[in-house]
Amino acid sequence: MLWDALLLKLGYNAALVAIGAALLGFAAGATGTFLFLRKRALVSDAVSHATLPGVGLAFIVMVALGGDGRNLAGLLLGSALSAGAGLWALSWLTRHTRLAEDAAIGAVLSVFFGFGVVLLTVIQTMTAGRQAGLESFLLGSTAGMLRVDALVIAISGALVLVAVVILRRPMTMVAFDPEFAATQGISVHRVDMATMGLVMAVTVIGLKVVGLILIVAMLIIPPVTARFWSDRSGRVVLLAGAFGALSGYVGAAISATTPALPTGPIIVLVAFGFFVLSMLVAPGRGVLAATVRHLRYQRRVHLRQGLLALAQGQPVYENLTRRLLRRAGLMRADGVPTDRGRVRAARALLDETRWQAVRADPAHEGAASLYDGLRDIETVLTRDQIEEIDRRIGGPKEVRT
Amino acid sequence: MLELAAREGRATTDADLGKSPFAIRGLTVAYGEKPAVFSVDMTVPEGSMTAIIGPNGAGKSTMLKAALGILRPLSGQVTVFGRPLDEVRDQIAYVPQRASVDWDFPTRVIDVVLMGLYRELGLLGRVRMRHMARAMDCLRRVGMHEFAERQIGQLSGGQQQRVFLARALAEDAELYLLDEPFAGVDAATEKAIIAVLKDLKTAGRTVVAVHHDLSTVRDYFDHVFLLNVRKIAEGPVDEAFTPETLQAAYGGRLAISQHDLFSRNRS
Numbered sequence: 059m060l061w062d063a064l065l066l067k068l069g070y071n072a073a074l075v076a077i078g079a080a081l082l083g084f085a086a087g088a089t090g091t092f093l094f095l096r097k098r099a100l101v102s103d104a105v106s107h108a109t110l111p112g113v114g115l116a117f118i119v120m121v122a123l124g125g126d127g128r129n130l131a132g133l134l135l136g137s138a139l140s141a142g143a144g145l146w147a148l149s150w151l152t153r154h155t156r157l158a159e160d161a162a163i164g165a166v167l168s169v170f171f172g173f174g175v176v177l178l179t180v181i182q183t184m185t186a187g188r189q190a191g192l193e194s195f196l197l198g199s200t201a202g203m204l205r206v207d208a209l210v211i212a213i214s215g216a217l218v219l220v221a222v223v224i225l226r227r228p229m230t231m232v233a234f235d236p237e238f239a240a241t242q243g244i245s246v247h248r249v250d251m252a253t254m255g256l257v258m259a260v261t262v263i264g265l266k267v268v269g270l271i272l273i274v275a276m277l278i279i280p281p282v283t284a285r286f287w288s289d290r291s292g293r294v295v296l297l298a299g300a301f302g303a304l305s306g307y308v309g310a311a312i313s314a315t316t317p318a319l320p321t322g323p324i325i326v327l328v329a330f331g332f333f334v335l336s337m338l339v340a341p342g343r344g345v346l347a348a349t350v351r352h353l354r355y356q357r358r359v360h361l362r363q364g365l366l367a368l369a370q371g372q373p374v375y376e377n378l379t380r381r382l383l384r385r386a387g388l389m390r391a392d393g394v395p396t397d398r399g400r401v402r403a404a405r406a407l408l409d410e411t412r413w414q415a416v417r418a419d420p421a422h423e424g425a426a427s428l429y430d431g432l433r434d435i436e437t438v439l440t441r442d443q444i445e446e447i448d449r450r451i452g453g454p455k456e457v458r459t
Numbered sequence: 460m461l462e463l464a465a466r467e468g469r470a471t472t473d474a475d476l477g478k479s480p481f482a483i484r485g486l487t488v489a490y491g492e493k494p495a496v497f498s499v500d501m502t503v504p505e506g507s508m509t510a511i512i513g514p515n516g517a518g519k520s521t522m523l524k525a526a527l528g529i530l531r532p533l534s535g536q537v538t539v540f541g542r543p544l545d546e547v548r549d550q551i552a553y554v555p556q557r558a559s560v561d562w563d564f565p566t567r568v569i570d571v572v573l574m575g576l577y578r579e580l581g582l583l584g585r586v587r588m589r590h591m592a593r594a595m596d597c598l599r600r601v602g603m604h605e606f607a608e609r610q611i612g613q614l615s616g617g618q619q620q621r622v623f624l625a626r627a628l629a630e631d632a633e634l635y636l637l638d639e640p641f642a643g644v645d646a647a648t649e650k651a652i653i654a655v656l657k658d659l660k661t662a663g664r665t666v667v668a669v670h671h672d673l674s675t676v677r678d679y680f681d682h683v684f685l686l687n688v689r690k691i692a693e694g695p696v697d698e699a700f701t702p703e704t705l706q707a708a709y710g711g712r713l714a715i716s717q718h719d720l721f722s723r724n725r726s
């Protein structure tokens with residue numbers, strides 16, 4: 059069943075939803091990266107919660123005008139307007155009062171959301187209009203999604219992506235160094251507003267699929283996941299888009315297999331799965347890689363310290379060091395170095411002496427910056443350079459044993 | 460009338476304004492009602508190296524940021540070669556304090572330097588070979604070309620500062636404004652930076668730096684600007700960097716012995 063869903067064999071509608079969710083996921087991941095890099099991830103939470111009163115008010119207005127109140131375009135327009143009001147309130151509070159941004163986010167988020175819930179309650183007591191289904195904007199539901207809805211999501215998602223491509227340079231510069239960006243003639247305030255505008259657009263088009271409570275996850279989890287895999291902002295943007303698209307696609311497919319499953323939470327859980335996986339196995343920044351690196355580093359430090367101690371005829375007391383030296387066949391159980399141990403110890407001491415000379419010499423600064431107490435200097439300098447250093451330190455010396 | 464009298468009382472005339480690569484008039488910056496910088500005038504001579512000095516909290520960085528439009532001043536105007544700031548922004552390169560950014564940001568050294576070419580690249584311009592070559596050249600001038608591909612988080616503090624300077628060099632500006640370029644850097648970096656700044660001066664560029672190390676003012680700079688919320692003194696080092704002006708700027712807080720600063724032969 060799930061396999062069928064993933065291969066788009068569950069029928070036209072399910073396929074439409076999966077593709078729409080993937081596009082939304084890509085737009086959200088790419089946009090969210092700039093928010094994450096600007097360290098304003100939670101602003102999107104305020105924006106998304108601020109959409110709710112707009113949904114309610116749009117419904118009421120459309121019913122009052124004689125419509126049935128569930129026109130998607132109308133509801134989205136309403137949500138965009140109230141999200142804009144929320145964003146404006148947030149920006150006004152942080153600029154004109156002494157409130158820090160986190161407090162302002164809390165205030166805007168809760169007040170707008172509370173107002174929205176009140177409106178939804180009022181709507182449920184109304185006799186006119188077909189109010190059933192408005193709650194689906196909270197957690198997302200793709201059950202009744204139409205072809206035109208999917209098209210709206212696809213086209214708006216593509217437009218958001220075009221805007222991200224155009225604005226990527228100023229958004230990156232503002233995220234990294236806003237002061238410098240300002241001196242380049244970039245209006246930091248306008249770029250921030252543009253970023254928020256894109257976030258708002260993603261939120262609004264994601265209302266139907268993911269719902270307003272969880273859209274923040276689509277904006278934040280994919281960038282955080284992508285950050286584990288790359289140290290270059292451009293690649294983080296692309297990877298975040300890819301993770302978002304994959305989460306949207308797989309999540310929508312899973313939810314299509316069981317009609318009762320809400321789409322938004324499933325998509326978020328899939329995204330979270332990618333996050334956990336990346337956190338564990340990513341090379342470089344991943345947890346496992348970091349642990350392995352740390353343990354390996356610890357062993358190398360102990361071995362090196364042990365060898366240096368042997369070279370200088372000092373006894374080795376530390377247990378781990380003794381164990382490592384003995385296991386490598388460099389030291390006997392009674393603490394006396396083996397022949398191989400003597401050779402290795404002498405080499406370690408020579409290496410250390412060479413490094414000291416290199417680090418004291420500003421001409422070798424590039425090489426000196428690679429000093430970590432472990433690296434073999436022969437991997438850093440050329441043979442000629444080392445010979446020159448050796449002349450300075452009086453050549454390889456015999457080591458006392 | 461009163462205004463006229465005040466203007467006549469100023470040391471520099473409006474004729475100097477037109478020639479100065481960086482002139483500030485009546486700059487006031489306030490947080491709430493507490494002024495951080497109050498009614499400051501500054502006229503930087505062309506081709507000079509000027510140190511802005513003053514105690515902690517004197518408003519040195521604030522003055523620079525406000526003059527650049529990064530902070531919004533309460534009042535005051537800034538001219539660059541006699542023209543308003545907004546018309547000539549491309550002639551100014553700014554080096555912010557190193558600590559003002561997050562160095563874990565996912566970007567490489569070369570990408571940071573390329574940010575200095577934003578005016579040329581614009582929104583969509585492709586980074587071409589000649590842009591890369593220019594960025595590499597700027598890195599070479601600060602001795603960081605071997606680090607071009609490194610992630611910026613792997614750099615030491617001094618190396619970070621040199622990357623920031625390389626980014627400013629990429630702008631090829633007439634006027635260089637630096638905020639504490641020597642703060643917390645190693646000796647090798649300090650030497651590298653001052654060599655680059657002196658090259659700029661030789662090439663006829665103007666350099667203004669917020670500086671905190673009084674013992675090197677004489678060696679590095681030819682002009683000083685002493686600030687403690689208000690302007691205390693301004694001029695060539697020999698005239699404006701005196702025990703009296705330092706006393707006025709720092710009050711009793713001058714930690715370094717004045718003997719060290721002034722007893723040395725002034726060569």
